[in-house]
Amino acid sequence: MNVTVFEITGGYAIASDSGQQLYDRIYPQLQQSNPVTLDFADVTVFASAFFNFAIGQLLRDMSPADLNHLVKIENLSDHGKPILKRVIDNAKQYYSDAQYQRAVDGALEEFAAG
Numbered sequence: 001m002n003v004t005v006f007e008i009t010g011g012y013a014i015a016s017d018s019g020q021q022l023y024d025r026i027y028p029q030l031q032q033s034n035p036v037t038l039d040f041a042d043v044t045v046f047a048s049a050f051f052n053f054a055i056g057q058l059l060r061d062m063s064p065a066d067l068n069h070l071v072k073i074e075n076l077s078d079h080g081k082p083i084l085k086r087v088i089d090n091a092k093q094y095y096s097d098a099q100y101q102r103a104v105d106g107a108l109e110e111f112a113a114g
Contacts, residue, residue: 019053056091
C-alpha cells in the first residue's frame with residue numbers, strides 16, 4: 001500500500017486528527033503484515049502531535065523491528081526526520097516500560113486537571 005501523506009495533511013503534518021486519519025488508514029494493512037509506504041512529498045511542516053498519532057501509537061501493538069520492516073518512509077524532509085525519530089524513541093520507551101508509562105500518564109492527568 002502506498003499513501004501520499006499530502007492528500008491527508010496538505011503541506012502541514014501537524015494535527016493529531018490528521019495523524020489519526022493516517023493511522024486508521026494504514027493500521028489494518030500492518031495488522032495483516034502488508035507493507036506500507038508513506039510518501040511525504042510536498043509536506044513541509046511537521047509536529048510531534050501528528051507523528052505521535054500516525055506512527056507512535058503503532059508501537060503499542062507491533063515491535064520496532066516490525067515497524068522498520070513494514071513501514072517505508074519516502075521523501076521526508078530533513079526537518080521532519082528528527083521529529084519522527086524522537087516520537088519513535090519516546091513511543092518505544094512508553095510502550096515498553098510500565099513505570100515510565102504510569103509516570104507520563106500521571107503527569108498528563110495533572111496537566112489536564114490544571
